Amino acid sequence: MRGHLVRRAIATVAAVCCLLLATATRAAALDPFTGYLLAHFVGESATAQQIYLAHSKDGLHWTDLNNGGLVLRSTVGTNGVRDPALVRSPAGDRYWIIATDLCISCGQDWSTAQNNGSRNLVVWESTDLVTWSAPWLLNVAGAIPDGRNAWAPEAIWNPATNDYVLYWATNATLNGVLKHRIYAARTSNFRSITTPQLYIDRAGTQGIIDTQIIEVPTGSYRYVRASGDGQITIEGSNSILGTWTNLGNLSGIGLTGSQVEGPMWMRFNTGSEWALYLDQYASGRGYLPVLTTNPATPPGSYRIPAASTYAMGGTKKRHGAILNLTAAEESRVLARWPSNVAVNRIQSYNFQDRYVRHTNFDVRIDPNVSPAQDAQFRLVPGINGASGTVSFESVNFPGYYLRHVNYDFVLAAGDGTGTFAGDATFRQVAGLASSSWTSFQSYNFPDRYIRHYNYQLRLDPITDATGRADATFRITT
Incomplete structure (x- = not known):
């Protein structure tokens, strides 16, 4: 008898849950x-x-x-x-x-x-x-x-x-x-x-x-x-x-x-x-x-x-x-997806004819980028949610962001993980070579900055004047 009552109680609860679910669905x-x-x-x-x-x-x-x-x-x-x-x-x-x-x-x-x-x-x-x-x-x-x-x-x-x-x-x-x-x-x-x-x-x-x-x-x-x-x-x-x-x-x-x-x-x-x-x-x-x-x-x-x-x-x-x-x-x-979001390029300080671009999902600085969209990004709020940070979303590969992997940079699709979010999030600070320009400090490796080396983008500690120039950029529209 008690088993019968338990089964009836379970059935009643299930019916109520189904009713609530159906109501929520409607x-x-x-x-x-x-x-x-x-x-x-x-x-x-x-x-x-x-x-x-x-x-x-x-x-x-x-x-x-x-x-x-x-x-x-x-x-x-x-x-x-x-x-x-x-x-x-x-x-x-x-x-x-x-x-x-x-x-x-x-x-x-x-x-x-x-x-x-x-x-x-x-x-x-x-x-x-x-x-x-x-x-x-x-x-x-x-x-x-x-x-x-x-x-x-x-x-x-x-x-x-x-x-x-x-x-x-x-x-x-x-x-x-x-x-x-x-x-x-x-x-x-x-x-x-x-x-x-x-x-x-x-x-x-x-x-x-x-x-x-x-x-x-x-x-x-x-x-x-x-x-x-x-x-x-x-x-x-x-x-x-x-x-x-x-x-x-x-x-x-x-x-x-x-x-x-x-x-x-x-x-x-x-x-x-x-x-x-x-x-x-x-x-x-x-x-x-x-x-x-x-x-x-x-x-x-x-x-x-x-x-x-x-x-x-x-x-x-x-x-x-x-x-x-x-x-x-x-x-x-x-x-x-607002209709008036800014599209930016990232110009090198010491090679001012070159811009950050992706090519075959690798990231470097190049002049005369073609197609032009390979060098176009949207600066969006840092995808790890940290206040005052930014991430770089590709214009022609929406949902793909610049991220560092083993201190090298790639363009990769966001995968929802905390590791990806940290690797793709940066603090925008005064330029290390010129305060009127900009540098980007890694969120999860704050002793390192985005810089180019042999035209390839890397995440490195900056210790000298060459590094400061390599790690300085201008955001252009």
Whole structure:
């Protein structure tokens, strides 16, 4: 009897805990949205095919974050990414960026990318939208017969299966026809997936690449998707993995798949309106919004707003995704990647034509640095949190910092450890050779300073005039 009572008590406590957890989950999901975050890429170069961010307060006027510079760089696969999707967990406590592993003009052309491209997606994970894991590769097309690539991924939480439906385009031969189709798999963590299944196909030789699904809270269909299949086709369904009904396409308002691609849904935080952003790839003009009060209505009722009513910011936005932000999320993102952060170079005192730069993750001083971004850094508060200290974050490798290892300097990705934080943190003091310049004292080896020796950056004790000159720098913009 006592055992029965104990089991009942345990069950009661478990039920209460589950109820509290469910309540917390709902509360997190119901926090009011106050802004918008757009993840995208900007063009065809190795630097342009990375992750960029933009912010908006109204969903129509966008400001480039991080001074328009990239915020995440892929160091896996092809070392480039396109078509990023932003995914938030139902509880709002975890986020993923999933993207196409593709870098055109970085040793790969379009023909190779279509017919023998990466079968992987690139994935990052975060618990706060600002500190991201190292990227990893997720093989999604390797199990598809004759699967030749994996492009334009998206994911949506499916309450029917309590996990995510991950879907993407793969060029493969099926029934004698080689073309892009949409495949889907289920995942709970974006590290492993179920066996991919054919998800969307079009008749004949018509391919389909870009698809994005949204959940619509009211209306005739619970889910709506927009797809690039020669048109921009709108479909509705009450089940993500169920039957979909064709609602029409955007040709009635003058937009076809030969003009636009990369459909990107966004629900406005106030009112009942939605925007379907479309990348004007054919004319090279980036995104424009198409507005509707109900995505599940025939798309002939959608409308294109006047160009004067929206602004996409300084960079060209290419195929991406928009996430509605809570006030807490918005505050973190804007603090981490402000739009007006200073970009600096570090000039040598005794070799004034030379600047600190990274090359193959080694660090030295050089003249005429190319690419110029290799010699550009952001002086951020010391990452170990010590008051009055600084760290040097690379502009073209965000999340990578100058750090000393065995008194030598490298550019390395922050790993969250106390050792790394100490090695990458310095006190900015009056220049040892000239008080109008600057020297940088190691935080964890305070008897040592950053200096160059044979043009290589080192961390050394300074004992003579040559060392004082070598350890003196000017921060320039």
